Amino acid sequence: MSVSRRSLLKSVAAAPLALAAPSLVRSAFAADPIKMGVLLDQSGGIELLGSPMLEATRLAVKEINDSGGLLDRPVEIIAYDPQTTIQFYTQYATQLAAGDQVDVVQGGITSASREAIRPVLNRFQKLYFYNTFYEGGVCDFNNVCTGSTPAQTVEKLIPYAMKKWGSKVYVLAADYNYGQITSQWVKKYVGDNGGEVQEIEFFPLDVTNFGPTIKKIEAAKPDFVVSALVGAAHISFYKQYAAAGLKAKIPLASTVFSAGGEQTLLGAEETEGMLVSFAYFEEIDTPKNAKFLKDLRANASKPINYVAEVTARSYEGVLLWAEAVRKAGSVDRVEVLKALQTPVSIEGPSGTLTIDTQTNHLSQNIYIAEIRDRKINIVESFAAQPPTDTRLVCDLVATPDQQTFYFENGLEAAGIQ
Template identity: 55%
Template sequence: MTLSRRRFIRNSAAGGVVLAAPALIGSVARADDGPIKLGSLHDLAGPLAATGEPMVYAIMLAVKEINDAGGLLGREVELINYDTQSNIQLYSQFAQQLAVRDKVDVIHGGITSASREAIRPIFSRFRTLYFYNTLYEGGVCDRNTFNTGTTPAQTVEKLVPYAMNLWGKKAYIIAADYNYGQITAKWMRKYVEDNGGEVLSTDFFPLDVTNFGPSISRIQAAEPDLLLSAMVGGNHTAFYRQWAAAGLKDEIPIASTTFGLVNEPATLEDAESRGVLGSYGYFEELQTPASQAFVEAIKSEHGAQTPYISELAAASYEGVHLWAEGVKKAGSVERMAVIEALETGLSFEGPSGPVVVDPKTHHVTRNTFLAEVVESRWNVLETFEQQAPLDTAAVCDLEANPNDTTHYIIDI
């Protein structure tokens, strides 16, 4: 399990495309001896590489800890990772490869909601258990899928009123132009209006956009009290540089649901990041013993240049351990046995605190935190203990409807 980043990327590079013959559709036969296989689909190249890299490191750490403790059911856990290179087509290709050729027992993967929705139907088709360990817009209701990241009711609901109480009632929203950004912008609007505020306008940007001059001019002309950002990926980091260069950083402050996931506090100048507010299910700066041990284990293995260890890494680590708890309780890696074990409300004490499976939604109840950037680091201001995924719970009940596989657009 000890791999340098360069060697790891080389060893997890693309393989061939596997096309399913009709006879293979359905449950894929897996060996009941030998290693238990855990598949991973994450971006180690492209605009989302700095996000995907610590997620993979966290999965590697969890697998190592499980194997050091004797494995599962007396068997070693083998990690098989493919670098999806921020490319949706590769997600689809490697998802099928993991399910059909590699015959993995579980898959942890996906960063953007677009990547999740490209691969989730493949795993349902081939009866392969799937964990999505990324904060997202909420609404996935699928018995074959477990979601360990936060949803808007757990974080955005805390962030927006806090920012409005500090800065004012008039908000302007900017967001990535795909389903995460579009739906999160609706949640932002809801929480602004619920707290007596007004959204002046909303701008959406494709992930490859790096020039924000025209939008910055529009925002300045609108004269909002605050800016709410759901920008995504390395290219969108350019917005914050251009915002500060335009002299607007101190004039119109920013609260974001995504700032920091690609290490913006450290990669931007202090003047460009200072004072930004964020809310997540984990911050690297948490000073609990479990958090400090988690961060130290990853950085001691992969070096000081490891990208920021965000909620996405913590949720990936916690997701692997939750799956392992399901295997232990089930006494099997068989998909339905593990699903039923997890649905008993299993929990794991992770770097973010207790993470508990909600049987009705297959999401988790978890601690969330609100923080401010100070001197290129997050300063945690408030902790909200054991927040439930109430948004998804409003549309999803897998106990009543176990065959549901819908990604609901929650009525906001």
């Protein structure tokens, strides 16, 4: 995912968030704290995602410290608010690495933020966990990508929707790397299942008027529409689509909707029957997830509307790192990376998560859900799905010194023109 800078640059400075572990916690330990850097947007346009992600990160660290810390040391969070502004991602990644001397960084929400953070942390040799679903293709031994990729979610969503609704598909996507690349994966999976993509339309992130496109969809008469639209402005599409009467005629599937709990913010008539797919939904019915949700909301500094994949994965990303530290017996970057390759596996709120050693991504459970009465209803699940899209271009076992984002090569390797 990525977000336009548009008017976000109006803020010229981002204040660090004072989130270090409390002194009363640290006083219980004899050793100095292990420092975890966190870069998650608390303002600037995507705080709907960033705020609960930070709360989930804090919960994971609290649980670690309450259980005795790591290696008999407390974990201390040092967090900054990049305000959804590229220059701040770079600035604060540098501050965390060179100034604060953190042992690991967890954060980044957009693909643009990841690509600003990643080279800085590579230069300073600081381990980086990126916990957001994205378009796939990062091949970097120093960067662990824990979010789901198109081969895990879109590859399941498209055939399910085609079986339910038909083979003619109209695609709408945000006009930047996430939308551009994901739309091509949609096209591939539609074709693989004997269908046809009638058209793909791209929209800048500040577009709010979808009237002309809605008329084009009505004229094209697809069996369903796939949306890879992103951000607050693009929410307008769902309202306008329902108001035009098309929602009842041509159903919707989305690769990104509900990531910020949007289904709770719109009316039932605007979301009813929509299909979505992620590696986590709040509605997963397991004791571990129930406990996570209870503890997250009990400890959060502000109400959390809906807990989506990015929130749960922020919690799980910390736990994956902590498990690797325990295995390594050290917070040294090289030793932790070696431990991750054993590989590390944990049981989290979303299910079993295992590091895919070829890509530093995850093998993880995937869920398809249908929105009914503004609520998520899980209709199908798939266990232990590997990141096969990124595997097409990445083999860190054979060549561990890679530090590349193969977004175009990944499409070519998959036979997508």
